[in-house]
Amino acid sequence: MTVKQLSMPELVDACLELGVPGVGLWREPVRAYGLDATAKLVRDAGLAVTTLCRGGFLTAIDPAERAAALADNRAAVDEAATLGTDTLVLVSGGLPAGSKDLHGARERIADALGELGPYAAERGVRLAIEPLHPMFASDRCVVSTLAQALDLAERFPAQQVGVTVDTYHIWWDDTAPAQIARAGAAGRIHTFQLADWITPLPEGVLNGRGQIGDGSVDMREWRSHVEAAGYSGPIEVELFNEELWARDGRAVLAETAARFAEHAGQYS
Numbered sequence: 001m002t003v004k005q006l007s008m009p010e011l012v013d014a015c016l017e018l019g020v021p022g023v024g025l026w027r028e029p030v031r032a033y034g035l036d037a038t039a040k041l042v043r044d045a046g047l048a049v050t051t052l053c054r055g056g057f058l059t060a061i062d063p064a065e066r067a068a069a070l071a072d073n074r075a076a077v078d079e080a081a082t083l084g085t086d087t088l089v090l091v092s093g094g095l096p097a098g099s100k101d102l103h104g105a106r107e108r109i110a111d112a113l114g115e116l117g118p119y120a121a122e123r124g125v126r127l128a129i130e131p132l133h134p135m136f137a138s139d140r141c142v143v144s145t146l147a148q149a150l151d152l153a154e155r156f157p158a159q160q161v162g163v164t165v166d167t168y169h170i171w172w173d174d175t176a177p178a179q180i181a182r183a184g185a186a187g188r189i190h191t192f193q194l195a196d197w198i199t200p201l202p203e204g205v206l207n208g209r210g211q212i213g214d215g216s217v218d219m220r221e222w223r224s225h226v227e228a229a230g231y232s233g234p235i236e237v238e239l240f241n242e243e244l245w246a247r248d249g250r251a252v253l254a255e256t257a258a259r260f261a262e263h264a265g266q267y268s
Contacts, residue, residue, distance in 0.1 A: 001026050001053075001238055001239070001240060002237055002238060002239040002244065002252065002253070002256060003244075003245075003249040003250075003252050003253050003256075004026075004029065004245060005245050005246075005247075005249045006249035006250070006253075007033070008029060008030075008033040008037075008038055008041060009041065010249065010250075011023065011249075011253075012041055012042060012045045012047060014249065014250045014253045014254075015045075015047055015253070016045055016046075016047070017250075018253060018254055018257050019257075020047075020253070020257060020267075021047065021048060021234075021267070022047055022048035022049065022050040022234050023042065023047055023048075023049060023050065024049070024050045024051045024052075024053060024191075024193075024234075024236040024238065025038070025042075025049055025051075025052055025053070025083060025085075026052075026053050026054070027052065027053070027054065027076060027079060030052075030079065030083070035079055035082055035083070036082065038083065039082050039083050039084065042083070042084075043084065048084075048085075048234065049083045049084050049085040050085060050087070050191065050233075050234040050236055051080075051085055051087040051088070051089050051128070051190075051191050051234075051236065052076065052079060052080040052083055052085050052087070052088050052089070053088075053089040053091075053238075054076075054088075054089050054090065054091050054130075055072070055073040055076040055077070055088045055089070055090045055091075055116075055127070056073070056089075056090035056091040056092050056093055056130075056141075057069055057072075057091065057092070057093035058070075058073070058090075058092055058093050058108060058109045058112035058113075059092065059093035059094065059095065059096060059105040059108050059109060059142060060093070060096055060108070061096050061099070061108070062096075066108075066112075069093075069112070070112060070115060070116065073088075073090075073112070073116050074116065074119055076088055077116070077119060077120045077123055077125050078123065080123075080125045081123040081124060081125055085125070086124055086125055086126055087125070087126050087128050087190045087191050088120065088125050088126070088127055088128065089128050089130050089164050089191065090127055090128060090129050090130060090164075091130055091132065091140060091141050092106075092109045092129060092130075092141050092142060092143045093105070093109070093140070093141065093142065094136070094137065094138050094139040094140045094141060094142060095137075095138055095139075095142060102137070102142050105142045106142055106143065106148070106152065109129075109142070109143070109152060110152055110155055113127065113152065113153075113155070113156055113160075113161055114155075114156070117156045117157070117160035117161050118160065120160060121157070121159055121160045126159060126160065126161070126162055126190050127160060127161045127162070127190075128161075128162050128163060128164040128190035128191050129143060129149040129152055129153055129161065129162070129163050129164065130143075130149070130163070130164035130166060130169070131143045131144055131145050131146055131148060131149045131163070131164075131166075131169055131170065132144065132169050133168070133169045133172075135205060136205075145170070145173055145175070145176070145179070146163060146165065146170055146173070146175075146176050146179035146180065146182075146183065147175060147179050149163045149164075150163060150179060150182060150183055150188065153183075153188055154186070154188075158186055158187045158188050161188075162183065162187070162188035162189060162190035163183050163188055163189060163190065164190065164191050164192075164193060165180060165183070165189055165191070165192045165193070165222075165226055165231075166192075166193040166194075166195065166238070167193065167194050167195060167196075167217045167219065167222045168193075168194075168195035168196070168197060168209050168217070168238075171197055171216065171217045171218075171222070172197075176225075177225050180225045180226055180229050181225075181228070181229050183229065184226070184228075184229025184230040184231055185229070185230075187230075189226060189229060189230075189231040189233075190233075191233065191234070191236060192223075192226050192231060192233065192234075192235050192236070193235075193236045193237070193238045194212055194217075194219055194222075194235060194236070194237045194238070194260070194264060195209040195210065195212075195217075195237065195238055195239050196209065196210035196211060196212050196213065196214050196215030196216070196217050196219075197209075197210060197215045197216045197217050198210030198214050198215040198216075199215075202242070206240060207240040207241055207242050208240070208241070209238070209239045209240045209241055210239070210241065211239060211241070211244065211255070211256065211259060212237065212256065212259035212260055212262075212263050212264065213259045213262060213263045219263045219264040220263065220264060220265060223235070223264050223265060235260075235264070235267060237256050237260060239256070
């Protein structure tokens with residue numbers, strides 16, 4: 001999504017040119033290019049698919065809506081398995097229309113994980129709950145902190161459910177380092193993502209993620225936290241930013257790789 005202006009073949013070529021070893025994919029462009037075609041393209045290039053994004057949106061009350069959400073998440077698990085990644089990122093969902101019951105929404109997420117966790121594990125896929133910044137709690141994700149994400153994940157085996165650590169969403173939380181240690185001790189850090197926090201936020205706030213180094217987040221500090229917790233997996237950069245999307249995608253990817261090395265350390 002950082003360079004969504006690139007076609008799938010252009011993305012693969014740019015990654016190979018820059019020595020980027022893996023790519024986190026989103027379902028919509030994968031489906032647009034074709035699931036099997038994408039899997040072959042990436043596999044033939046020798047790139048790892050680090051994660052698939054996204055499943056989730058599991059807070060519906062209406063039975064038909066809930067059944068549809070579960071079916072969509074099972075499809076997402078199958079897509080992840082086809083692409084060769086072991087991690088499906090979950091954005092849990094916001095409050096249903098007319099509801100103010102955060103606790104009830106989180107319990108419905110837990111109920112859904114009870115069904116989806118075993119299904120995913122049978123296919124070699126882990127579910128990674130991503131807490132989102134509290135500004136998204138009403139409409140996008142009622143899970144706002146790593147503590148809340150881990151409270152849900154720990155009801156299930158670690159090989160079924162863990163968490164996503166995303167600097168954009170947790171950098172403000174002074175309890176997050178301790179929660180990263182908690183997650184690492186249980187083997188529940190399933191992916192680590194970088195994005196910077198810049199202000200003012202754009203209208204709608206969704207596409208306000210800053211290029212690494214442009215904002216308030218100390219990337220090396222957060223990398224040190226996850227590595228101290230035992231995480232040694234891929235580190236993704238995930239930027240939703242209209243200005244970046246309006247630029248040449250290869251140039252943005254090259255800039256992002258350079259910023260990663262400058263502000264977070266080398267990748268391999």
